[in-house]
Amino acid sequence: MLAKPSSDLSLTMLNQAEKKERAQFILNWLSEKYPDPKAPLDHEDAFTFLVAVALSAQTTDARVNLVTPALFREANTPKKMASLGAPRILHHIKTCGLAPTKAKNLEKMSKILCEKFGGIVPDNFEDLESLPGVGHKTASVVMSQVFNVPAFPVDTHVFRIAKRWKLSRGRSVEETEADLKALFQKELWSKVSLQIIFYGREFCTARGCDGHACPICSQLNGTQAPRARSRPVKQKNSPRKTGTPSR
Numbered sequence: 475m476l477a478k479p480s481s482d483l484s485l486t487m488l489n490q491a492e493k494k495e496r497a498q499f500i501l502n503w504l505s506e507k508y509p510d511p512k513a514p515l516d517h518e519d520a521f522t523f524l525v526a527v528a529l530s531a532q533t534t535d536a537r538v539n540l541v542t543p544a545l546f547r548e549a550n551t552p553k554k555m556a557s558l559g560a561p562r563i564l565h566h567i568k569t570c571g572l573a574p575t576k577a578k579n580l581e582k583m584s585k586i587l588c589e590k591f592g593g594i595v596p597d598n599f600e601d602l603e604s605l606p607g608v609g610h611k612t613a614s615v616v617m618s619q620v621f622n623v624p625a626f627p628v629d630t631h632v633f634r635i636a637k638r639w640k641l642s643r644g645r646s647v648e649e650t651e652a653d654l655k656a657l658f659q660k661e662l663w664s665k666v667s668l669q670i671i672f673y674g675r676e677f678c679t680a681r682g683c684d685g686h687a688c689p690i691c692s693q694l695n696g697t698q699a700p701r702a703r704s705r706p707v708k709q710k711n712s713p714r715k716t717g718t719p720s721r
């Protein structure tokens with residue numbers, strides 16, 4: 475009988491080769507279930523995508539997509555957003571979590587984009603993370619989705635599921651990100667992150683689980699023998715024998 479993955483599985487140590495094997499199985503399964511995952515935030519360009527991702531913290535993507543059309547009608551450039559000002563931004567985004575803080579950050583971020591970056595969203599982590607309200611996860615999403623730079627955004631779903639699936643024992647987002655980067659081919663990082671997020675929303679929610687419901691766990695943990703996938707997703711050099719997490 476399967477024990478609760480969120481508790482009992484975390485007690486079991488796996489070596490890197492075993493984690494790689496699990497990761498390949500998970501990748502094959504996710505790639506059949508979500509073959510072409512797309513970032514679910516509506517946007518027009520790099521700036522509106524950055525705004526949407528910043529708004530999505532503590533807020534569902536569906537909620538963000540409800541508020542951004544009216545916001546972007548008034549302000550779809552850094553200059554217009556800076557001119558709009560925090561109170562008017564707040565009017566548009568008030569149903570999002572942490573709305574007052576986000577409104578202030580969006581005004582400040584837009585001003586900095588105008589004054590320091592010529593109104594252009596920067597294409598590197600350092601400059602992105604220097605913007606108010608833009609943390610490493612937001613920067614990772616923008617870098618991967620807008621600039622096609624390999625990144626592995628770790629949100630609450632990815633952090634939770636990496637533990638439940640025994641891919642990481644990371645105690646921080648940074649540790650989990652490093653563990654996952656070491657398990658999946660670089661070119662797949664962004665796609666796998668989205669696939670895990672979609673799986674987390676559909677099956678592996680924060681509410682916990684009985685350890686039986688989902689195909690991935692039932693096969694990984696032995697209630698069913700892992701079955702070969704019809705079209706395995708290839709990862710170069712997999713499985714690796716050692717696993718120094720790469721950043």
Ligand code: SF4
Nearest residue numbers: 479638678683688691
């Ligand atoms: S995938 Fe399903 S069975 Fe596995 S930890 Fe998540 S909810 Fe539980």
